[in-house]
Amino acid sequence: MLSRRLQVICHLWAKTNLMDTDAGEISDEFMQEVRGLEGHYLKHDDPIKQSGYFGGAERWRREREVVLAAIEADGDILDVGCANGYLLECLVQWGHEKGITLTPYGLDIGPRLIEVARRRLPGYADHFRVGNAWTWRPSRTFRYVYTLHDCVPDNLLGEYAQRLMSRCVASGGRLIIGAYGSQSRNEPARDVAAALRGLEFAVAGSASASLGDFPVTRIAWLDK
Numbered sequence: 083m084l085s086r087r088l089q090v091i092c093h094l095w096a097k098t099n100l101m102d103t104d105a106g107e108i109s110d111e112f113m114q115e116v117r118g119l120e121g122h123y124l125k126h127d128d129p130i131k132q133s134g135y136f137g138g139a140e141r142w143r144r145e146r147e148v149v150l151a152a153i154e155a156d157g158d159i160l161d162v163g164c165a166n167g168y169l170l171e172c173l174v175q176w177g178h179e180k181g182i183t184l185t186p187y188g189l190d191i192g193p194r195l196i197e198v199a200r201r202r203l204p205g206y207a208d209h210f211r212v213g214n215a216w217t218w219r220p221s222r223t224f225r226y227v228y229t230l231h232d233c234v235p236d237n238l239l240g241e242y243a244q245r246l247m248s249r250c251v252a253s254g255g256r257l258i259i260g261a262y263g264s265q266s267r268n269e270p271a272r273d274v275a276a277a278l279r280g281l282e283f284a285v286a287g288s289a290s291a292s293l294g295d296f297p298v299t300r301i302a303w304l305d306k
Contacts, residue, residue, distance in 0.1 A: 120192040129168040132198065144291055145262070145299045147176050149228060151289035152258045152303040156183040157225030160250060162215045163233050164188030167199025187224060189213050216245070223252035231261050231274050240281040243304065251306045256286070260301045265293050275302035 123132050130142050137145070146169060153159070153173075161170050170186040177184045187209040190196050200207040211218075215233065227250045234242040243257060251257050259278065263271035275288035283304055291299040 120194055123165060123192075124194055124198065129166060129171075129202070132166040132195075133168045134165065141293075143172070143176070144293075146172060146291075148289050148291040148299050149173060149258060149260065149301060150176055150180065150182070152256060152287065152301060153177065153182060153184070153226055157255075158185040158187060159226040159228060160187040160189065160220075160224040162189050162227060162229035162246065162250070164190050164199060164210070165192070165195050167202045167210065170199075171202055184226075185209075189215055189218060191215075216242070219249055223255065224250055225252055225255045226258060227251050227255070228258045228260065231259050231272060231277065239277065240283075243278065243281075243283065247304060247306055253306060255306050257304045257306070258301055259303070260299065263296070263298045263300075265296050265298060270297045271300040274300050278302055278304065 123134055126132050130136075130139060135142055149169075150173065159170070159173065161167075161173075164170055167186070167188050170188055174184045174186055186203060186206050188196070188199050189211050190199070191212065191214055193212045196210050196212045199210045203209075211220075215229070227246055229242075229246065231239055243259065247257050259274050261272035261274045263269050271290070275285045278285050285302050286305040288300065288302040290297050290301070
């Protein structure tokens, strides 16, 4: 799993990734740390580690496949904060095993990560974009949109969800918001369904993956 220092950098990166402000308002030191995260991911050859996960392939699937609980039929899926595209590649494969056809799309602020994603899924290279998710306005909408709750500071989660619903999710589509925990740090995945209900969203469903009784992944979804 990620070191505590890297966890801090991850949150700084996500916050900057989605901040509706001029980069000039952010200190050079802060931006240097943020930009260093992309390099940290890409120093690894293992696609799972390039995704910022260090628990191995078996746990990766156990903790990420739960996203499919929110996907009931064929459709396109946008991963907001897709990194190297490996999660999308996996979701397409896991969906295929369940008889569901998914067409992958990805957005990330890291240009080198997007290049890796394009090489990973060359048949969908033009489906990946470099962009700021807080301000990004896609030219089309998507049946499924997946993102993590901590891609924005906690006080902006409600507005973030609203922006994704209005800009990215197709009519009749679904926004899926996830949370990852860490058993080694005794940090359970956040109950995103409860968080969204607390923000007065109508949560259509939720699911989780656990190691024993410890929740390592939680997802909740909103229907449009």
